Amino acid sequence: MCYASIMDTRLDPTPIATPPPTADEVLITLVRHGHRVTGPRRAVLDAVLAKPRPFTAEQLVAELGDSRAGAPIGRATVYRTLEILASVDVLSRLIGADGHPSYVVGTPGHRHHLLCSGCGAAVSFTACPVDELVQTLTRDTDFAIHGHLLEVFGVCPTCQDDATTDGIGAGRGVAVG
Amino acid sequence: MCYASIMDTRLDPTPIATPPPTADEVLITLVRHGHRVTGPRRAVLDAVLAKPRPFTAEQLVAELGDSRAGAPIGRATVYRTLEILASVDVLSRLIGADGHPSYVVGTPGHRHHLLCSGCGAAVSFTACPVDELVQTLTRDTDFAIHGHLLEVFGVCPTCQDDATTDGIGAGRGVAVG
DNA sequence: CACCGAATGATACTTTGTGTCAATAATGCG
DNA sequence: CGCATTATTGACACAAAGTATCATTCGGTG
Incomplete structure (x- = not known):
């Protein structure tokens, strides 16, 4: 039910788990899916692949839609x-701590994210603790369960240091479930 | 880290776990928190308490804002x-399968929900499988983890029956993480 | 009852996203 | 290469969802 693999419980300590695909690789993928390769798509793709952390659609619009x-x-x-x-x-x-959707370059299978509410960095992980819960829920409720949404929010080590230095408490922000 | 209790792993089989508080109880709570009791607030409260399942803010606006x-x-x-x-x-x-936020009358501590993508019914549960994950994540990433977001999506038994009767596959809808 | 500040609601605005459709450009073919 | 076909584009309007402002109103206290 969880599309992320439960087998891999290790976490990648770096914000970007694996090197992002190259633009060419992605373009080939697009063609394989029956899409055309166009100038605007290349531009969007280049901008997207250059982003080390989650971004919103509007950010991209602002970046690509103005007087560039x-x-x-x-x-x-x-x-x-x-x-x-x-x-x-x-x-x-993915859905940020503020509830707004954003996108992040991610390797397939890495479906969940640990998000820093300070700098926005994302650590993706495949460990999914929900599968067992899904079994319990299925048994107890007879729901046919099709999916779930899981995001974890916190503050990354760097931002914790910054907060200490700045005298700002690290406990700001997120109060989610 | 998870505000829902991990102690209670049982699930309430009914959509509404416990009887919702009465309007008066809530009003007392409001006063205790320094809020005033006003006509509009009573009206909103009455409408809210009458809702057996999640609703969006806009739905309430439509319901209370028009020519009633x-x-x-x-x-x-x-x-x-x-x-x-x-x-x-x-x-x-909570966040629905479509990504839009909504509200549901809920008893404190019941922080997660199993949502039916057919009829919108919500089953709240306190079992939270994320705590262990949080420990792992904390150890491996040194993040200070402050919260998480977890929703489970599926189709309730009634809607499964309806779908079978109607010849509509139950597998529609949600494809979330 | 009178006062004070919280609360209201009309309005305008912002943000985020979707629908439409004529113009354009990417691919396949000859 | 040149052409036809068709996906794609982007300007525009629109919609949904929520926020900011601020003069007016109202709740609660003394």
Whole structure:
């Protein structure tokens, strides 16, 4: 039920688990899925792959849609391209501590994220503790369970240090379930 | 870290775990928290307590803001009141399978929900499988973990029956992490 | 009852995202 | 290469969801 593998309980200590795919690799994937390779898509893709941490669609729109050298890219195109990239597993959709959706470059199978509410960094992990719960829930409720949503929020070591240095308590922010 | 108790691993088989508080009880709670008891707040509260399943803020706005007998209630007031009710634990905020936030009347401590993508029913449960994961994540990443978000999506028995009867596959809907 | 500040709600605005559709450009084919 | 076909684009309008402002109103206290 959990699309993330329960086998791998180890966590990657670095914000980006594996090197992101190259633009060319992704383009090949797109073609394989019947999509065309266009200029705007290349531009969106390049921008996306350059992002080390989660970003919102609007951030991308602002970045690509304004007076950049060359042709600005339309809002709709950015949204559509993000959707496509998510559908071919180049991007993961996730929900931030503020409840707003964002995207992050992620390797397939890495479905859950630990998010820093300070700097926005994301650590993806495959360990999924929900499967056992799903069995219990299925037994007790007779629901047909199709999926779940899990995000973990915290503050990364760097931001903890910064907070200490700045005299700002690290306990700010998130109060989620 | 998980505000839901890990002690109670049993699930309540009924959509509403415990009888919702009475309006008067809630009003007392509001006063205790330094809020005033006003007409609009009573109206919002009554509407909220009458809801057996999750609802969105906009639904309430539509319900209370239009040409109902008596004074229609402003959009801002509805949002503000929901915020207050959530802050005093009368309501839980949750995120539906479509990613949109909604509220549900919930008893404190019941922080996670199993949502039916057919009829919208919610089963709240306190079993939280994330605590162990949090320990692992804390050890491996040195994050200071402050919270998490967990929702489980599926189809309730009734909707499964309906789907079978209607010839509609039960496998529609949610494809979440 | 009068006062004070919290609360209200009309309005405008922001953010985030979707729908439409004529113009355009990417691929396949000859 | 040149053309036809069709996906794609992007400007625009629109919608949904929520926030900010602020003069007015109302609840509760003395």
